Every structure is written in structure tokens, then in C-alpha cells.
Amino acid sequence: MKYLFVFFAFMLILLTSCTKTLEQAVSSDNSQKNGNDTANVSNTSINQNSPIIIYVENDFTIIGGSRNGSFNSIYDYYYNNKELEDLYNINSNRTEVDCELLKQNDLIVFYDINAESYNVICDNVELVFVHSTPHLIPNMKNELEISVNKAIGISCDWEVFPRKPVFNGNTAVVDIDGNGVMDEIRWEFSQCDESGVDETKLIINYNGKEYVRQATTPLYIREYSVLNIMDLNGNGKLEIVEYTYDYGVKYTILGISEEGFIEYISYGYGDY
Numbered sequence: 001m002k003y004l005f006v007f008f009a010f011m012l013i014l015l016t017s018c019t020k021t022l023e024q025a026v027s028s029d030n031s032q033k034n035g036n037d038t039a040n041v042s043n044t045s046i047n048q049n050s051p052i053i054i055y056v057e058n059d060f061t062i063i064g065g066s067r068n069g070s071f072n073s074i075y076d077y078y079y080n081n082k083e084l085e086d087l088y089n090i091n092s093n094r095t096e097v098d099c100e101l102l103k104q105n106d107l108i109v110f111y112d113i114n115a116e117s118y119n120v121i122c123d124n125v126e127l128v129f130v131h132s133t134p135h136l137i138p139n140m141k142n143e144l145e146i147s148v149n150k151a152i153g154i155s156c157d158w159e160v161f162p163r164k165p166v167f168n169g170n171t172a173v174v175d176i177d178g179n180g181v182m183d184e185i186r187w188e189f190s191q192c193d194e195s196g197v198d199e200t201k202l203i204i205n206y207n208g209k210e211y212v213r214q215a216t217t218p219l220y221i222r223e224y225s226v227l228n229i230m231d232l233n234g235n236g237k238l239e240i241v242e243y244t245y246d247y248g249v250k251y252t253i254l255g256i257s258e259e260g261f262i263e264y265i266s267y268g269y270g271d272y
């Protein structure tokens with residue numbers, strides 16, 4: 001009995017010291033990264049419940065978010081202590097919402113395809129309706145002074161992107177899963193007049209094996225591209241942000257594994 005007690009006491013001490021070491025490691029790691037991101041910004045907070053915000057041609061849209069490593073659609077969060085479906089049913093006007101996902105003074109860092117990053121501060125979030133679809137539009141306190149017309153914004157304290165350009169035209173070479181084997185991402189789309197069918201293709205060579213994601217559509221495709229490749233949920237693996245512009249707009253957050261593509265978030269609207 002006595003030995004049992006001594007054993008448990010020893011285990012307790014061991015556990016406590018391990019937890020403390022872990023806490024210290026995490027906090028020093030975070031402070032370093034926060035320091036980099038917030039160097040020129042004061043009065044901000046990092047939102048651990050990170051939104052994913054798309055910036056295209058001067059418009060911001062929240063397409064979902066991640067929480068503790070899981071991806072969620074905009075419907076999975078609370079607004080004014082209600083679910084988005086409730087607000088959608090009772091109110092079709094443009095309204096400012098108290099959004100669980102993104103709050104006033106949250107710092108959002110936007111990343112473009114050239115691996116440049118830009119800080120903006122959230123002022124408020126509005127619920128608006130486009131083609132009867134609810135959209136969450138963040139209004140910012142400062143201008144996004146950006147040299148390109150597309151970027152992805154996220155509010156987190158993990159490393160979201162290899163801080164160097166990986167894109168060359170419609171190809172990117174980057175180690176998606178960080179295993180030391182480089183992966184290649186390439187995209188293309190063709191407008192085919194004869195068949196009346198357009199085609200988009202995303203080809204990934206992932207750790208030496210090729211995966212193809214292909215769509216053929218009678219819709220006229222204006223643009224198809226990869227907006228960026230970033231870690232959007234903090235699990236250390238990069239996701240691909242796919243953009244399709246035909247009669248509507250669609251953003252898809254894609255993952256890749258040995259089993260193929262995974263659609264984590266698909267967000268779209270338009271005239272069909």
C-alpha cells in the first residue's frame with residue numbers, strides 16, 4: 001500500500017512537471033509568432049477561433065472558419081447568440097451582427113500568391129444577402145494596401161504559409177505535408193467551343209503520386225485558379241484554396257491525402 005502511494009505521488013510530480021514544460025514551450029512559441037505578425041499593430045487581439053476571409057477585387061467575404069483544427073461553415077457559428085439560419089429566416093436586411101467568428105479589433109493577416117502578408121483590423125461584421133444567400137462581410141478599420149486583387153485572410157497564431165513564393169504561373173511547388181518530399185500543384189481550365197463543355201483541372205503530385213480533380217461543365221467558365229496554399233486550421237499541413245468563377249463564384253478549401261482530395265469547405269453563390 002505504502003509503495004503504491006509513493007508510486008502515485010511520483011507519477012503526479014512527473015505529470016505536473018511535463019505539463020509545465022509543455023505550457024512554457026507553447027507560450028514561448030506563440031509569443032514569437034505573434035511578435036512577427038503584430039509588430040506594427042497595437043490594440044489588437046488574435047482570435048483563436050479563426051475565420052477564413054477571401055479578398056477578391058476589393059470585396060471581403062467570410063467563407064467559414066476553423067476551430068481547434070476542425071473546419072466549419074459559416075452556419076456552424078453563432079451570431080447575436082443565434083444560429084445563422086434563425087437570422088436568415090427573420091431578417092433579410094443588411095444588419096450588423098455580433099459574430100462569434102470575428103470580432104471588433106481582431107487582427108487579420110492576408111496572404112497573397114507572392115507570399116506577401118498584409119495586416120488589417122476588423123471593425124464589424126455585416127450580414128448581407130446576395131442572390132438570397134447569406135454572406136458575412138467584414139468591414140475593416142484600415143485599408144488593405146495590397147498590390148494584387150486576391151488574397152486569403154486568417155486570424156491565428158500558427159505559421160500559415162512558407163514565407164517565400166512557391167507559385168510560378170499556374171504551378172506551385174511546396175511541401176504540403178512537411179515530410180521533406182516536395183509536392184507539385186498545377187491547375188488549368190479550357191473553354192471548349194465544339195462540345196459546348198468547359199473543363200477545369202487541378203493536378204497534384206503528392207509525395208510522388210498523381211491526383212486529378214476534374215470538372216466539366218456546360219457553364220461558361222471565366223476564371224479558374226488556386227488562390228493560395230496555406231495552413232488554414234493549424235494542423236501543420238497546407239490546404240488549397242480553389243476559386244471558380246462562372247455565372248457564380250465558388251471557393252473550396254481542399255485537402256489532399258493518400259486517399260485523394262477532401263472538400264473541407266465549399267462556399268458559393270451566383271446566378272444559375
Ligand SMILES: [Ca+2]
Binds near residue numbers: 175179206207
Ligand atoms: Ca510532401
Ligand SMILES: [Ca+2]
Binds near residue numbers: 233237238
Ligand atoms: Ca491545415
